[in-house]
Amino acid sequence: MNSRTMVILVVVLTGLMLLIYSQTRPTDNQQLTLRFHPKLGELPLVFDQYRYANPGGDGLFKIRDLQLFVSNLTLVGQDNRFVLPDSYHLLRFDLNEGWFDIDITYPADINVAAIELGIGVDPQANGTIKIAGDLDPNGRMAWSWDVGYKFLLLEGAIKIGEEFSPLVYHVGFDENYQVVQIPLDKKALQSSPAKINFSLDFMALFDQKTPFDMAQTSSVKFDRADAAFLAAGFSELLSLCDGSCD
């Protein structure tokens, strides 16, 4: 191989590598982490401890399992929106640090002003056995194919004196699905990588205008009125964390 051939080869290879780089270089996307911190009123979520007061009656309750579906996560800009694809997220807090992260990569041209998401599973997906995101018809949150998914699973027990009763709250009728929108402080998005902390106050489901007596109604499953009562609290479930979350 003479030097002329060598030079040509190097030039061609360099050009090829530049071409590959230009095709594969990262686009101008932004990264954002949404971190969800569970709590009950002023107290953080701690599993398996009788430490939470029954809002509507006597006794202390504990939580053994807690899972929540959120879906159709959307970043709302001034003039445009970004809908996360296959956006079905099963939030649970019994793993790792006790919070739940959703990592989002979104186009830089979205000037994010608010975040929008559905509490639960939208009726279209709830009525099918499609597999998308965390939706899994063989998963724990699936009731059965003709019923759909539990949006909320909260299981535990209540203790009144020396008496214990199981608590089973499963909420998931189509009409319980609620879309909430939370305005965001743009400063929070300027850090890199950006992270926004949300608080999920599960007591909001029970401590409503008329407080829910867990001793009186220790399970909610297929009764629509009971499910609607708890789901009314979905709109108060999510809020921006005031800084106490970190």
Place this chain on the structure above:
Amino acid sequence: MLCFAVVLAGMLGGWWLRLQTPSTTPVSFSAPFVFGRFIIPQDNPLTVESIALGRRLFYDPKLSGNNQVSCATCHKQHLAFTDGLPHSIGVSGNPLPFNSMSLANLLWGPQLLFWNGRASSLEEQALQPIEHVDEMAQDLSLLLEELASDAVYHKMFAEAYGNVSLDAIAKALANFQRTLVSANSKYDQYLRGELNLSELEEQGRRLFMAHPDTKVSLRGGNCIDCHSQFLTGGFNTAFDGFNNNGLDDDATLAAGLAEVTGLDAHKGMFKTPTLRNIAVTAPYMHDGRFNTLEEVLAHYNGGIKRSSTLSPLILEADNVAQHQEDKISLNLTKQEERAIIAFLHTLTDKEFLTDERFSNPFTAKKDAP
């Protein structure tokens, strides 16, 4: 110049690696849509060669210390890869603490293996029974020598993984087990719309799928709270596929999953098994304490024992308006028990139990696939 050297080195490296890796035949694999996602490890693709090797290893008593016990000793195909015993018996003759689990549909459901979840993949699981002093009691270095000196194995390992190694043994056994898919039971045919269930089976299916709620007059067998609707096995997320189903009280509660996690909250929890082919996998439970499905139903219908980690779903599912403090029971009628058992029989997949691809290659017909 440097750039050229790097590219050349990369090409040579790739060429050398290809020389070291056997050329294998990928297996195209499909499963019913309703079974959902599954994962094949990237470093152990399903190949014709690895599955054939895994099948031979699975049935070969050479894998045991006394050359008399194979994986198939405790996992017999006609019993949906169980052994019909309350406690399996291996090389030592000492009954093992646990009942042999079915190997159907291992690609789905809890990906933690064994009743207590102590292995996190089929590859990790594969060598443990071979080494276990009561199960197959094999010295692994001796096993490697034995297999390497066998001309048939030498060729099969070379074709599947390049050479004889413990890693290759584990991978081959894992891949064979991944192919054990049961998806043609009467229930599957019903799901595909090919037939109707009988009235009794359909009643049983509805009871199976329902958590009871007396407020809306819904009776339920509560099975679906632990056994998924299509796979009928445990859930695959985190530890959701492990449950305490009320077999023992606190005084006698076995460690179960807690043995692995160290958490008191997991005491008494065992892996929820698939109910596929359940009619042929007696005896039942992790310790084989129930001989018949009738005994199993009787347990859920009045025999449940209270303990600190008993699922609230079991405590609460009683099919009566007024919660009973003194007794934990589904309160099913005898007719409802029969209906659930009739549905469970629809999960038997005769094709799976006799499929030549899963059978003993040492005795199989020559023309078997």
